[in-house]
Amino acid sequence: MRHTTPLLKFLSAAMLMAATLSSSLAHADAKNPVIAVAMKTQVQRRWAFDIAAMKREAAALGAKLIVQWANDNPVLQASQVENLLSQQPDALILVPVDSQAAGRIVNSAHQAGVPVVGYDIGVTTAKLDYFVMRNNALVGELQAKGALEKSPHGTFALMKGDPGNDVAQTISKQYDKVLVQDKDVKVVFDQFVRGWDPKLALSNAENVLSAQNDKIDGFVTSNDGMALGVAQALKARNLAGKVYLSGLDADPSSLQLIAQGVQTMSVWTDLNDHGTSAVKAAVALARKEKPAISTTDVNLGAGAVPTHLVNVYAVTQANLCKFITTGAPKGWVTADEVYGAGKSQCK
Structure with missing residues (x-):
């Protein structure tokens, strides 16, 4: 017959308590x-x-x-x-x-x-283990097809994002699919912009406009930051509103440009x-x-x-008021910020 020593009893009780505590902590973590x-x-x-x-x-x-x-x-x-x-x-x-x-x-x-x-x-x-991302392929598709809708036989410049970023790469693939492979359009510029840099986008846009004698139908631009740079180049040559310009993120500054007709569209992510x-x-x-x-x-x-x-959709002049009043999260932007104080027709 085996006898249980006081030490063994103590160790057994300690192990049971530890197991119970561990289970309790795991449950607490799960909750x-x-x-x-x-x-x-x-x-x-x-x-x-x-x-x-x-x-x-x-x-x-x-x-x-x-x-x-x-x-x-x-x-x-x-x-x-x-x-x-x-x-x-x-x-x-x-x-x-x-x-x-x-x-x-x-x-x-x-x-x-x-x-x-x-x-x-x-x-x-x-x-x-899991990934949550915007539908970047749809972003590129919306931007590229928007350019085609404006100019089915147009001459375009593709201003892509940072080459080391998978978002930029996915958007780029849609540009290639919709525009580069389309024999009815002409792509005169097709480059990534390191760091999505607005200043570099501005410089690129100026060079494109000079090389094409301002005869360009659209800048398919991957985000709003770069679109601001391109818009600056278009304004300097009196081309604002005459050339297609896309973006991404529906930043307030770009929403102002959309209201003014300078930027054609941006893409919003929920x-x-x-x-x-x-x-x-x-x-x-x-x-x-x-x-x-x-x-x-x-x-x-x-x-x-x-x-x-994550769902995305295009923001244009046609749905700008709806986006401001019901689509954007609280605190994102106001109608007065986009149109100017007292100038909005949004209800």
Whole structure:
């Protein structure tokens, strides 16, 4: 007959207590998960609205967010994520500064047992657990087809985004599909713009206009920042409103240009859907559940990732008032800011 010593009884009781405590903590984490959020930059005003949407959804789901901003510095972002992981979060939402370098961040999170939800910008060198991004292919399609609608046999300049950015690459593919392969149009400029730099876009536009003796039908421009640079070149040559000009993000400055007829269109992304979907996915993964969000598979280079495509649509003069009054999130823009104080016809 075996006898249980007091020491063995103590150890058994301690192990049982530890197991019970561990189970209790795991349950608590599942109920109120901690979500680390590694953001790329605060420069564009949209990111504050993304975070606001995330915080609203996190509060609704009982989750806590810990947010860090990398200021477009990949080294800083890697350091910040290392710090975030040391706090043992239940999931990580990542907006990578560098799509390739971010693979190491994803691998580090996975080694720590933390699932990663990519946000807006993809990771090409490691497989994310989930991805939430705008429908960038549709962005490029809307911009390119808008140019064709204005000038079916036109001469166009394609002002693409940063070459190292998967968003710019996806939009570019649609330009190629819709315009470059169309034998009825002429593409006289087709280049990426490093850093989506408005000043470089301005310089490129001036060079294109000089080379074409101002005979250009459209600048298919990938975002609003570059569109502002192109608009400056068009205004200087008295071509404002005569040449197609596209953009992305529906920034207030570009909405003013659309109201004035200088910029033809911009593309808006549903930031509320973007932010809330990311948090829903992160919380589900933290709870070892499958995100209950519509998805498609997207392969960015490291394997197919379940991806939620956020809806986008064109903003033009025709629907500008509707966008200002009902489409844009609260605080984004007012009719007076777009049209001038007391000059708006929006109801």
